[in-house]
Amino acid sequence: MKTAETGPSCEPSPVMIGSAPRTRRQALVKSAWVVIWFLYLAGPIGDLADGGLSPAHELLGCAGLLTFVAVYFVVLFRHMAHRPAKNLVVRAAVAFIAALAVLLASVIGPNWLVLFTFVCVAVAVTQPFGVSRWAIPALTVVLVLVGLRYEDIHAYLFAYALPCLLSGFAMVGVQYLIRTTKELREAREEVARLAANEERLRLARDLHDLLGHSLSLITLKSELAGRMLPAEPDRAAQQVADIERVSRQALVDVREAVTGYRRPRLVVELAGARAALRTAAIAADIDPAVEQEHRGLTEDGEGALAWALREAVTNVVRHSGAGRCEVLLTEEWEADERRYLCLSVIDDGTGPMRGGNHDGNGLSGLRERLALTGGRLETGAAPRGRGFALRAYVPLGGLPVPGAVARPAEQRPSGA
Numbered sequence: 001m002k003t004a005e006t007g008p009s010c011e012p013s014p015v016m017i018g019s020a021p022r023t024r025r026q027a028l029v030k031s032a033w034v035v036i037w038f039l040y041l042a043g044p045i046g047d048l049a050d051g052g053l054s055p056a057h058e059l060l061g062c063a064g065l066l067t068f069v070a071v072y073f074v075v076l077f078r079h080m081a082h083r084p085a086k087n088l089v090v091r092a093a094v095a096f097i098a099a100l101a102v103l104l105a106s107v108i109g110p111n112w113l114v115l116f117t118f119v120c121v122a123v124a125v126t127q128p129f130g131v132s133r134w135a136i137p138a139l140t141v142v143l144v145l146v147g148l149r150y151e152d153i154h155a156y157l158f159a160y161a162l163p164c165l166l167s168g169f170a171m172v173g174v175q176y177l178i179r180t181t182k183e184l185r186e187a188r189e190e191v192a193r194l195a196a197n198e199e200r201l202r203l204a205r206d207l208h209d210l211l212g213h214s215l216s217l218i219t220l221k222s223e224l225a226g227r228m229l230p231a232e233p234d235r236a237a238q239q240v241a242d243i244e245r246v247s248r249q250a251l252v253d254v255r256e257a258v259t260g261y262r263r264p265r266l267v268v269e270l271a272g273a274r275a276a277l278r279t280a281a282i283a284a285d286i287d288p289a290v291e292q293e294h295r296g297l298t299e300d301g302e303g304a305l306a307w308a309l310r311e312a313v314t315n316v317v318r319h320s321g322a323g324r325c326e327v328l329l330t331e332e333w334e335a336d337e338r339r340y341l342c343l344s345v346i347d348d349g350t351g352p353m354r355g356g357n358h359d360g361n362g363l364s365g366l367r368e369r370l371a372l373t374g375g376r377l378e379t380g381a382a383p384r385g386r387g388f389a390l391r392a393y394v395p396l397g398g399l400p401v402p403g404a405v406a407r408p409a410e411q412r413p414s415g416a
Contacts, residue, residue: 040118041065043111044104057108064104068115071097075122090126097122098139105146110153113160116143120168129172136168188291192271199268207254214250218243267291269306273313273327280317282325282347289329290343294396297341301394304373305343308392311362312345320349320388331396339396340375348387352380363390370394 047053048061075093101115116139123135140161147157225239270290277284294302309327316325328344367377375394382389 037118037121038069040114041069043114044108047109047111053108061104061108061112064100068097068100068104068118071100072118072122075126079126094119094122094126098142102142102146105143106149110147110150110156110160113143113147113153116140116160117164117167120164121171124168124171125175129176132168132172136165136172139168140165188288189271189274192267192274192291195265196268196271199265211250211254214246214253217246218250221246266302266306266309269309270327273309276313276317277325282316282322285324285326287328290327294341296339296396297394298373298397300373301341301375301396304370304375304394305341305392307369308343308366308377308390309345311366312390312392315362315388315390316345316347316349320347322347322349322387324348332393340393341396343392344389345391346382346387346389348382348384351382351386351388366392 044061044065048058048065051058053061071093075090075097097115098119101112101119104115105112120136120139123139124132127135143164144157144161147153147160221239221243225236225243228236228239270286274284274286297305313325316322324347326344326346328342328346330342330344331339332342333339363377363379370377370392373394375392378391378393380389381387
C-alpha cells in the first residue's frame with residue numbers, strides 16, 4: 001500500500017488571516033507576532049534596570065509596566081480568539097492603559113512615551129473605524145504634549161509621535177483586510193450552499209416534468225382497465241399494454257435524467273463536506289483551488305474526485321477522531337509527461353491501521369471508480385506523522401489548472 005506523498009503541497013497550511021487559532025501551533029504563531037512588538041519596551045525596561053530611579057519611581061514603574069502589559073495582552077488575545085466582550089468593558093480597558101501611559105510617561109521619563117504606540121494599536125484593533133479615526137490622532141497629540149515637558153527630548157519627539165500615528169492607522173488597515181477576508185470566506189461558503197440547493201431544485205423540477213404526465217396517465221389507464229376487466233377483457237388488456245409502454249418510457253426518461261445527477265460535482269460535494277466537518281466540530285482547511293474551474297478535467301474525472309472527497313470526509317468524520325482536516329488540490333505530472341489532478345484529504349486523527357491493507361468496501365470501490373478514469377488512489381499515514389492521508393489522482397488534458405501547483409514526479413518522494 002502506498003503512502004501519501006510528502007511534497008510541498010502537503011505542508012500544513014499557514015495561519016489564516018482573520019480566523020481564530022484552532023491549534024496550539026497557530027496560537028503560538030499569532031502570539032509570536034504580538035510578543036515581537038514588545039521589543040519597543042526596551043526603553044522603559046532599561047530605565048528600570050539602570051537603577052537611576054528613586055525607589056518610589058522604581059516601584060511605580062514596575063507595577064505600572066506589568067499592569068499595562070497584562071491588560072494589553074488580555075484585550076488583544078480576547079479579540080484574536082473571537083471572544084466577544086461588552087464594548088463598554090473593552091473601552092474601559094483601553095482608556096485605563098491610555099491613562100496609565102500618560103501617568104508613567106509624565107512621572108518617570110520620556111522613554112515611557114513608547115507606551116502610546118501600544119495604546120494606539122489596541123484602539124485600532126478593538127474599536128470601529130468611527131472611533132479609532134479620531135482616537136489615534138488624539139493619542140498622538142497627548143504624546144506630544146506630554147513629551148514637551150522634557151526639554152532634552154524635543155528633537156526626538158517626532159521619532160515617538162510618527163510611529164504612534166502610523167502604527168495605529170496601519171492596524172486599522174489590517175482590521176479592514178481581516179473583515180474583508182472573513183466576508184469573502186462566508187461568501188464562498190454561501191455560493192457553495194446555493195449551488196447545492198440549485199442542484200436539488202433542478203432535480204425536483206426535472207423529475208416532476210418527467211414523471212408527472214406519465215404517472216397521471218398510468219393512473220387513469222389503471223382505473224379504466226379496472227372498470228373494463230369484467231365485461232371487456234380484450235380492451236382491458238389493451239389498456240394494460242399501454243400502461244406497460246408508458247411505464248417503460250418513464251423508466252427510460254428517469255434513467256437518462258438521473259445519469260447526470262449521479263455524477264457529483266466538486267463544488268457541491270465541497271459544500272456537503274464543509275457541513276459534515278462543521279457538524280463534527282472538525283476544523284476544515286480548504287484549498288481555494290478546489291472551488292475553481294479546472295480546464296482539462298473531464299466530467300468523469302470530476303465525478304471521481306467528488307466521490308473521493310465524499311468518501312474521505314465520511315471516513316474522517318466517522319472513524320478518525322481528528323480535530324482538523326485539510327483538503328488540497330494540486331496539478332502534478334509523471335515522468336511520461338502525463339498530467340494529473342490530485343485531491344488530497346489529510347487529517348490529524350488516529351491514522352491507518354497497522355499491518356496489511358485495510359481499505360474496506362468504500363475505498364476499494366473508490367479505487368475501481370478512479371481506475372475507470374485512468375486515475376489511482378493512494379492512502380497512508382499523514383506527512384506530519386500523525387493522522388491519515390488520502391490522495392486521489394485523475395488524468396488531465398489541455399492547459400494547466402489555474403491556482404494549482406505543478407510538481408514533476410521526480411521531485412516528489414516515493415511512497416513508503
